[in-house]
Amino acid sequence: MGRQAQEETEPARAGTFGRVRSALARRPLTVDALLYLGCACYALVMALTDKHFGYRVWGAFAVAGYGLALVHTCLLLLTPRAEHSRLRSRWVGVGAVAAVGMVAPLVTLLVRRQVSGGDWTDAEGLWNAQPEVWVIERAASALLSTGTPYLDIAALDRAPHVHDYTPYGPVMAVFGLPRALAGGSPVTDALTDARIVFALVAAGCVVASLRLLRPRSVPIRGAQLAVVFPLTALTWATAGPDFAIVSVIVLAVALAATGRTGWAALACALVTSAKLIAAPAAVVIGFLVASRWGGRALARFAVVFAGVTAVVTVPVVLVNPGAFVEHVLLFPSGLGEVASPAASPLPGRLIASTGEVGTVIALVLLAAAGLAVLLWLIRRPPRTAADAALRIAVGLAAFTMLTTATRFGYLVYVSVLLGAVLVFRNRAAAPLGTGQPGSGTHGDHAPLTSS
Template identity: 75%
Template sequence: MGTRERGDRHRARGPLNRARLALARRPLAVDAALYLGCAAYALVLTLTDKHLGFRVWGACAVVGYALALAHTCWLLLTAHHTRSRLRSRWTGVAAIGIVGMLTPLVTLLVRREVSGGDWTDDENLWSAQPEVWVIERSASTLLATGTPYLDIAGLGRAPDVYDYTPYGPIMAVFGLPRALSNGHPVIDVLTDARLVFLVVAAVCVIASLRLLRVSSVPLRGAQLAVVFPLTALTSTTAGPDLAIVGLIVLATALAAADRPIWSAIVCALVASAKLIAAPAVVVLAFVVTTRLGVRALARFTAVFITASLLVTVPVLVVDPRAFVEHVLLFPTGLAAVASPAASPLPGHLLASTGTVGTVLAFTILAAAGLAVLIWLIRIPPRTAADAALRTAVGLAAFTMLTTATRFGYLVYVSVLLGAVLVLRSRAGVPLSTTEPDSDTVEGHVPLTSS
């Protein structure tokens, strides 16, 4: 028996691969459990959440996930029937997309235009989360003053949380269509920042798949990246994180396709929109070095720094105090108003116990960051799937352990893990040795007719 064959058998006996084999043998049962859990989450949100948008999404999503669950149960009960389009596992995904994502989005878009609800403290009136109207406001402010940030000291009143724009200057670009619209109701609906976020995310994903020549998408990857509640809820009520993670995926694809200059430019844009993308830049620097060497890393770094300065310095020069107040002080809790990012995740819970807890939280976060860095050094990422996995782990650690964070930031993790499954499938790295029976279920969808 050859060394390679013995190694393959040894890996197959590992607990992770045994779990993969077990899941691959029962894809429909996994689908059913996933849809049931998602439906339960949506139902709880519908009945208990204070935000109007969350409840609207939850009510629609319960129906969408229930339809997907019913379809999956039908497939389980009629496993020996002949193959047909209706028997595709993608039918359930489509039901979630139409009923659980598109329907609540259209409902909230229309309701926002008809009844308003922006710029109020009453969450029961919000047809869009505050980040939507704050980003749209930042675009109008950019056009009027040359900076997307309000002068907090010059407001003539005590500032509130909605006066702050805790994003980099590039984020204002997503609000420009609304800022440039003529105020017609239909135009206002079509230029809602949520639609801009979704279009950018979709274009980035399609470009990434074509760039890496991905011919088909595994269903499990689509479930994690697209119809999982974190993504579905975000796409309906807010959306900036979807555009950011879409740009991260595109930058990852460019780096893995040996286009370090373009990857650096996209990295500069996404990091200049939201600093949470910074860990991805570090990971992609390792990808470039591993694939192309130190000289390519030097070019990547130089272009990244140059592009970052080009988009940041003009805004910084206009009003440096406002830039520091909004982008640096507010997210860290050092501004005149505290950031509302305080989901009960481990880092925040530790910090809430006092100074010792805060120090402990930052210590654990630093240790997690060091562990990821050692992982990058010892096993450098070479493929897009490698990079997406390491970025997902880094952002998961940051979201869970930082002292001021939001549960919704885990959308980065779910989307990137879905991307890992898609890109690993493309790279020919099997997730298991057992494929679903193609006569009863379809686990991939082709991107082209070929």
């Protein structure tokens, strides 16, 4: 009886979602216009009210970028019978946002950082880059000079400051190595700014993922969610690490979906050793490997993941175990010598702010959400890249909303991964050969639909 009810419910849900998707598909330009209008309003609020200088700079440029995209979309709506040309492509709006709302503010902030400074200060109105940029660059210099990217908080001859902390895994310092090795002049410092490295890594991962999965085309909606949505555009111009991390996650999904389980494990190990928020993605990708390629592939994935994680983490831990624990584990969880500034007004944080009981409730809700995602993975393990990206997006959305110390910017993981879902669902049937499952060298022939 229960099974029959479930079978009756699922088509109803599919019908509801299908009708919504069909309605949106019938009026894509209207959806584009509403999207760009909403993004422009968000950017305007940032430009006029935010305390961070970099955010205000981004907002000013982004208003123009989204405004141009909105004007272009409205012209398309008002002239439906005009002759088709490249200038009438919906990609023109995406390009306008990318050029004016992403590249222009990044270049402006890079130049201004060299001219006016603003690093290592508590005055947010002077920041040309968010603190994570200069912290990661300092971590690279510390890694080269001391063997660890972490300052010894206990050995400081003063009270510790929040900017003394590097709340990332040791691999994150790699993004700051170009500046540590080649910086020193205004030009080289600008060219080796960690945001440039983040952007290059992200672009490389996107290109590699598309080459692996070979989608028939890249849907506009996928590009809007993954690239020019405000969360992504703002992160690109002012900070960048989360954009790079989520791009590596997307690449790891593509590698696993096409049978390259060893390379997928390598990517998962590196990205998890850069930022622990990527750990849930590694679990989901493990389920993808097991369901798509079998137990032997999963064993290979686990061995490579554990081995690479140990190789990049253990040497740093051995140099100063206390510093590693203080920076990577205690500080992000709010148990360090200095409280973490991650306190966006999201549900988990708001519930925890009511007191000890609220903290317990928030943690219980977070655990329940994690258990629900785990049961989803067990009952319906991912079989395609789109499946895995969707499950990672849901898991990270739950984590961001319910954890007691988090940042609103972490939702960039969700928007990028949902954009990836749309792209991956549009993939070719047999992108890279006809090898057997588990071979680790050939293509993924799973269907295009996602459960």
